Amino acid sequence: MTDAAFLTQSPLFRNLDEAERAQVLIIGQVRCAPAGEVLFREGDSGDGLYILLQGSVRISKQVPSGEEALAVLEPPAYFGEMALIDDSPRAADAIVNEEAALFFLPMEQLQGLIESQPRTALKILYALCQVLAQRLRETNERYMSLFTIAQWGSANSGDPLPFP
Numbered sequence: 001m002t003d004a005a006f007l008t009q010s011p012l013f014r015n016l017d018e019a020e021r022a023q024v025l026i027i028g029q030v031r032c033a034p035a036g037e038v039l040f041r042e043g044d045s046g047d048g049l050y051i052l053l054q055g056s057v058r059i060s061k062q063v064p065s066g067e068e069a070l071a072v073l074e075p076p077a078y079f080g081e082m083a084l085i086d087d088s089p090r091a092a093d094a095i096v097n098e099e100a101a102l103f104f105l106p107m108e109q110l111q112g113l114i115e116s117q118p119r120t121a122l123k124i125l126y127a128l129c130q131v132l133a134q135r136l137r138e139t140n141e142r143y144m145s146l147f148t149i150a151q152w153g154s155a156n157s158g159d160p161l162p163f164p
Helices: 006-007 020-026 105-117 118-157
Strands: 029-033 038-040 048-063 067-074 093-107
Touching: 006 020, 006 038, 006 048, 020 093, 020 105, 048 105, 093 105, 105 118
Parallel strands: none
Antiparallel strands: 029 093, 038 093, 048 067, 048 093
């Protein structure tokens, strides 16, 4: 069994008590991955959630000109959580950027834990909602920054201002 200390650093699991963290440890497994290993590709089924313990992972999408990195994650980041919310395919690629140690929680076992432990489920899902709300705020800010840049560029060309 792995030491549960890293779970206290994870936004998803830091509010769990010791017994609840032990339950998470039981269903998860530590994986080591070399740089360049593809953890999953856009379109793959969501088979689990990852917590980054060491190293870094690149979240990216394939575009006509090649790979476009959306984020480079470092500990204690987690990813793959959208599979917990819906059964949609992965939205992006996850590629090990530098040799990494990861804690993998298989979706089936994580969902079983959530269904059988309502108090634990509430804590995990509430934390997930908080993180998703923060990410949405950040996305809105980036969108508005791009919109502002587009307005200035368009205003200089004499064209009407674009509206979303």
